[in-house]
Amino acid sequence: MDTSEIGQVQESFDQAVAHIEDLKSLQQLKVEYLGKKGKVTGLMKEMKNLSKEERPQFGAAVNETRNHITEIIEQKTQTLEAEALEAKLAEETIDVTLPGRNFSLGSPHPLSLIIENIEDFFIGLGYEIAEGYEVETDYYNFEALNLPKSHPARDMQDSFYISEEMLLRTHTSPVQARTMESRAGKGPVKIICPGKVYRRDSDDATHSHQFTQIEGLVVDKNIHMSDLKGTLELFAKEIFGEEREIRLRPSYFPFTEPSVEVDISCFKCKGNGCNVCKYTGWIEILGAGMVHPNVLEMAGFDSSEYSGFAFGMGPDRIAMLKHGIEDIRHFYTNDLRFINQFKVTEDGGAKNESI
Numbered sequence: 001m002d003t004s005e006i007g008q009v010q011e012s013f014d015q016a017v018a019h020i021e022d023l024k025s026l027q028q029l030k031v032e033y034l035g036k037k038g039k040v041t042g043l044m045k046e047m048k049n050l051s052k053e054e055r056p057q058f059g060a061a062v063n064e065t066r067n068h069i070t071e072i073i074e075q076k077t078q079t080l081e082a083e084a085l086e087a088k089l090a091e092e093t094i095d096v097t098l099p100g101r102n103f104s105l106g107s108p109h110p111l112s113l114i115i116e117n118i119e120d121f122f123i124g125l126g127y128e129i130a131e132g133y134e135v136e137t138d139y140y141n142f143e144a145l146n147l148p149k150s151h152p153a154r155d156m157q158d159s160f161y162i163s164e165e166m167l168l169r170t171h172t173s174p175v176q177a178r179t180m181e182s183r184a185g186k187g188p189v190k191i192i193c194p195g196k197v198y199r200r201d202s203d204d205a206t207h208s209h210q211f212t213q214i215e216g217l218v219v220d221k222n223i224h225m226s227d228l229k230g231t232l233e234l235f236a237k238e239i240f241g242e243e244r245e246i247r248l249r250p251s252y253f254p255f256t257e258p259s260v261e262v263d264i265s266c267f268k269c270k271g272n273g274c275n276v277c278k279y280t281g282w283i284e285i286l287g288a289g290m291v292h293p294n295v296l297e298m299a300g301f302d303s304s305e306y307s308g309f310a311f312g313m314g315p316d317r318i319a320m321l322k323h324g325i326e327d328i329r330h331f332y333t334n335d336l337r338f339i340n341q342f343k344v345t346e347d348g349g350a351k352n353e354s355i
């Protein structure tokens with residue numbers, strides 16, 4: 001019996017395993033020696049050529065080699081697995097001293113910023129914020145505001161009609177009408193109504209078919225024009241600077257009587273005349289007036305007991321003036337180069353102090 005062949009198999013394995021450096025190659029080596037067609041299995045097959053007496057000794061020698069190979073492969077497997085884990089851990093080490101990644105914060109829309117500014121100011125004066133429907137009935141959008149069907153002033157506010165009686169609201173005044181009605185003739189009412197409004201306008205640098213409005217309404221006993229003037233003066237100083245003055249000019253709105261246009265002294269030239277104020281020293285900023293008795297009566301208030309004032313302004317125009325924005329369409333085209341100029345600062349404030 002020749003057992004030197006067994007010795008050769010073991011020796012060649014020992015040499016081969018010494019050069020193995022990864023688990024995959026080790027697995028291949030295992031198959032090469034211990035697999036069904038492997039070298040050790042091949043040795044076992046030679047048993048049949050041996051005499052009965054020789055077989056046990058040969059078998060024992062092959063088993064010994066198989067055990068040797070199995071043991072070495074197990075040890076090597078453990079070693080390589082440990083090495084692989086080490087390498088993975090080293091690769092995934094977190095460097096806690098690296099600075100964190102910055103999150104890209106969105107920025108509030110400039111119109112949202114100006115609306116929030118204005119809301120904060122009026123909340124400080126004790127006003128509530130009232131919101132309403134963008135799709136309104138003809139009654140609340142016009143009739144309840146002293147604009148009966150066929151009233152010529154309706155021409156100034158052509159809208160998008162859903163049906164004969166339903167339309168996209170042309171102003172936030174329907175919120176005033178609805179709020180007054182809900183109070184069932186009992187004051188005080190002290191609200192501002194911010195929101196989107198729609199008019200059938202051709203879009204250009206100063207007109208948009210969609211824009212925003214903030215209207216204010218105060219109804220109570222003993223409300224006078226002087227209350228309106230004082231309120232608007234405070235507002236002008238808050239939004240456009242402490243030195244601003246206001247000027248009231250007579251005007252006409254169907255829902256107020258008397259009605260006024262309100263100008264502020266120019267914040268750019270301090271009244272000397274410039275392109276912003278068209279060389280007049282004054283900038284038209286909003287419309288206002290004392291609530292028309294018809295409007296009070298239609299909403300259920302006794303106009304001999306109650307009086308009130310109302311005003312309406314366009315945040316678009318105010319934001320354009322404040323930030324020197326030359327085209328209203330910038331607000332609605334979602335161009336990031338424009339929007340990103342109004343980034344929120346780290347303390348949560350906003351860079352919107354252009355004046």
Ligand SMILES: [Zn+2]
Nearest residue numbers: 266269274277
């Ligand atoms: Zn000016």
